Amino acid sequence: MTDIYAEAGVRMVELEVDGQPVTVREGATILDACKKAGIHTPTLCYGETLRPANVCRVCVVELEGARVLAPACSRLAEAGMKVLTDSPRVRHSRKLVLEFLGSSVDLSTAPEAQLYVQQYGADSERYGPPAPPSGDRDRARAGHHRVPDGQTAATVHQPVKIDNDLYVRDYSKCILCYKCVDACGEQYQNTFAIHVAGRGFDARISTELNVDLPDSACVYCGNCIAVCPTGALMPRSEYELRERGEWKPVEQTVTRTVCGFCGVGCNLDLVVQDNQVVRVDSPDDHDITRGNLCVKGRFGYEHVQNGGTKRPLT
Numbered sequence: 103m104t105d106i107y108a109e110a111g112v113r114m115v116e117l118e119v120d121g122q123p124v125t126v127r128e129g130a131t132i133l134d135a136c137k138k139a140g141i142h143t144p145t146l147c148y149g150e151t152l153r154p155a156n157v158c159r160v161c162v163v164e165l166e167g168a169r170v171l172a173p174a175c176s177r178l179a180e181a182g183m184k185v186l187t188d189s190p191r192v193r194h195s196r197k198l199v200l201e202f203l204g205s206s207v208d209l210s211t212a213p214e215a216q217l218y219v220q221q222y223g224a225d226s227e228r229y230g231p232p233a234p235p236s237g238d239r240d241r242a243r244a245g246h247h248r249v250p251d252g253q254t255a256a257t258v259h260q261p262v263k264i265d266n267d268l269y270v271r272d273y274s275k276c277i278l279c280y281k282c283v284d285a286c287g288e289q290y291q292n293t294f295a296i297h298v299a300g301r302g303f304d305a306r307i308s309t310e311l312n313v314d315l316p317d318s319a320c321v322y323c324g325n326c327i328a329v330c331p332t333g334a335l336m337p338r339s340e341y342e343l344r345e346r347g348e349w350k351p352v353e354q355t356v357t358r359t360v361c362g363f364c365g366v367g368c369n370l371d372l373v374v375q376d377n378q379v380v381r382v383d384s385p386d387d388h389d390i391t392r393g394n395l396c397v398k399g400r401f402g403y404e405h406v407q408n409g410g411t412k413r414p415l416t
């Protein structure tokens with residue numbers, strides 16, 4: 103098959119992935135080369151619509167002749183590179199990353215991460231049972247760490263934040279991938295309502311001065327929810343159904359439509375369960391939205407349901 107980039111006169115790069123010759127356009131990443139070679143690479147902090155944050159390290163690969171492993175999501179493919187995606191070093195490193203995440207973060211609503219845990223035989227329990235909640239992580243101060251007891255695994259547990267009608271933040275499930283920060287900041291929303299606070303193990307996502315969302319700069323676009331890979335950020339409708347044990351993905355349908363609130367033409371994917379809209383997303387590959395919406399598209403759907411508006415927009 104002829105490559106459209108080669109046809110368009112774009113410079114191409116030839117490399118090897120697991121012994122397979124691959125040609126990609128100049129500027130492509132190793133992850134792009136792996137995809138082209140049909141090799142699946144685990145990713146968590148990488149998002150199709152965002153620039154790589156390069157923080158989770160679950161995508162690392164081995165490069166022949168290189169001392170350290172390289173993140174496939176952000177390292178550019180170079181001519182003559184010999185990439186190994188399944189060597190013992192790669193598998194060991196990915197396994198460790200997943201074990202650390204599994205021991206400290208609640209991955210119960212992160213199916214992709216769970217799949218990787220299985221695939222790499224990551225055994226988080228070898229660090230011991232989860233330590234008791236360490237108090238309010240939001241008040242952690244740099245340099246004031248509790249000394250671990252050596253028997254239990256420290257976790258990022260903290261109470262679920264339910265401070266508005268539209269979405270909840272459960273940072274016990276946060277792997278600190280930065281995607282929400284990037285989506286809220288200069289890559290999409292330009293609202294900068296959230297960022298990383300604290301350092302090291304105390305680092306967590308926070309509003310400015312840790313105020314509740316309604317008191318923050320948040321405009322409830324939900325673009326942070328759309329990119330969150332772990333369910334740490336979740337529409338309240340979904341959260342409440344899950345809490346009641348009534349979230350049933352197998353019974354849900356997804357209907358694509360066009361938002362009628364204005365003339366931009368954003369595509370909406372309406373997730374419907376029991377004849378009720380329970381969540382709204384937007385496709386990543388849509389030219390206009392790139393997966394993003396405004397508060398009206400994301401949350402302004404209750405008027406289409408029987409019984410009219412039950413909950414006012416905040």
Ligand code: SF4
Nearest residue numbers: 286320321323324326
């Ligand atoms: S809902 Fe929108 S504005 Fe609010 S924190 Fe998320 S991305 Fe930022």
Ligand code: SF4
Nearest residue numbers: 276277279280282330
């Ligand atoms: S809340 Fe979600 S998107 Fe934000 S850093 Fe945590 S895991 Fe990533």
Ligand code: FES
Nearest residue numbers: 147158159161175
């Ligand atoms: S997916 Fe590459 S570092 Fe996270």
